[in-house]
Amino acid sequence: MEPELLHGVTDGVATVVLHHPAKRNAMTAAMWAGLPPLLEALAADPEVRALVLTGAGGTFCAGADISTLQGSPDEAQALAVRAEDALAAFPKPTLAAVKGHCVGGGAQLAAACDLRFAEEGALFGVTPAKLGIVYPSSATRRLVALVGPAAAKYLLFSGELIDTERALRTGLVDEVLPSDALDDRVAEFTRVLVSRSRLTQAAAKEFANGRTDRDAHWAAQARAAGETAEGVAAFLERREPRFTWTTTSG
Template identity: 85%
Template sequence: MEPQLLHDITDEVATVVVHHPAKRNAMTAAMWRSLPPLLEDLAADPGVRALVLTGADGTFCAGADISTLRGSPEEAQRLAVLAEEALAAFPKPTLAAVRGHCVGGGAQLAAACDLRFAEAGALFGVTPARLGIVYPASSTRRLVSLVGPATAKYLLFSGELIDTGRALRTGLVDEVLPEGQLTGRVTEFTRVLTSRSQLTQAAAKEFADGRTDRDAHWAEQARGSGDTAEGVTAFLERRAPRFSWSVR
C-alpha cells in the first residue's frame, strides 16, 4: 500500500491513521498535503464530534520522510506547518493516540492535537537539531505552551528522545496506558467527549488556544443554543443530556 492517510468514522469519532509502516509512518510530502483537505472535510461532517490521530503498525510517526528533504527542505517544512496548523484549528476535540516513536514531524502533529494519550514504551523527540533545521516559530511556541520553556529547550537543543514517564511529568502527554490498553481507553474517553456539549468544547478550545476576543460571540451562541437549559434539565431529571448545538 502506498504511503497515505487512512480514515474512518465510527460512533461520531473520526480516526485518521498515518500509514507508511515501511518507514515507521514517516510523512511524505503527499501525506502532508493531504491532511488539511481531509481535516476540512471531517470538520464539516455533522456526524463527526471528535477526531483521533494515530499511526499504523504500532508506531505513531517517526517524522518527515528524510528523502523528501533533499530537494527543498523549506518546502517540506512549509507543508508540515500547514498540516500542523490545520490540525490545531480543527474545531472539534482532537486526541493523539501514541504508540512507539513520536518523533520530529510526528511530535509536531501530536502537539497540535488537544490531548495526547500514549502507550507505555512510546518515545518522543523533537529532532531538528540533528538535521540542522530551524524549527518553525509557531511550532516552537506550541511546544513551549505544552511543556514550558526549559523542557522545550531540552528537546530542541538536544534532539534526544524522552520516555512516557518524562513526557507525562512535563505535560507532553495527558495519560499513559499499559501495553494493550490504549485503544480501549481512547474509545472510552472519546465516548465521553461525544456525549458532552460541543458548544462548551468549541468555546473552551478557542479560549485555551489564546482567542480572548470572542467572549461576546460565545455568549450569543450560548443564549441561542438551548444547551444550558438542556444540561440543567437533564441533570435534575437524572438522565443523559441531548445537546443540540453543533459546530457549523
C-alpha cells in the same frame, strides 16, 4: 503499500491513521499535503464530534520522510507547518493516540492535537538539531505552551528521546496506558467527548488557543442554543443530556 492517510468515522469519532509502515509512518510530502483537505472535510461533516490521530501498527510517526528533504527542505517544512496548523485549528476535540516512536514531525503533529494519550514504552523526540533544521516558530510556541520553556529547550537543543514517564511529567502527554490498553482507553474517552456539549467544547477550544475577543459571540450562542437549560434539566432528572448545538447553528 503506498504511503497514505487512512480515515473513517464511527459513532461520531473520526480516526485518521498515518500509514507508511515501511518507514515507521514517516510523513511524505504527499501525506503532509493531504492532511489539511482531509481535516477540512472531516470538520465539515456534521457526524464528526471528535478526531483521533494515530499511526499504523506499533508506531505513531517517525517524523518526516528524510528523502523528501533532499529536494527542497523549505518547501517540505512549509507543507508540515500547514498540516500542523490545520490540525491545531480543527474545530472539534482532537486526540493523538501514541504507540512506539513519536519523533520529529510526528511530535509536531501530536503537539498540535488537543490531547495526547500514550502507551507505555512510547518514545518522544523533537529532532531538528540532528539535521540542522530551524524548527518553525509556530511549532516552537506550541511546544513551549505544552511543556514550558525549559523542557522545550531540552528537547529542541538536544534532540534526545524521552520516555512516557518524563513526557507525562512535563505535560507532553496527558495519560499513559499499559501495553495493549491504549485503544480501549481512547475509545472510552472519545465516547465521553461525544456525549458532551459541542458548544462548550468549541468555545473552550477557542479560548484555550488564545482567542479572547469572542466572549460576546459565545454568550449569544449559549443563550440561543439553550444548552445550559438542557444540561441542568438533565442533571435534575438524572438522565443523559441531549445537546443539539452544532458548529452550523450560528
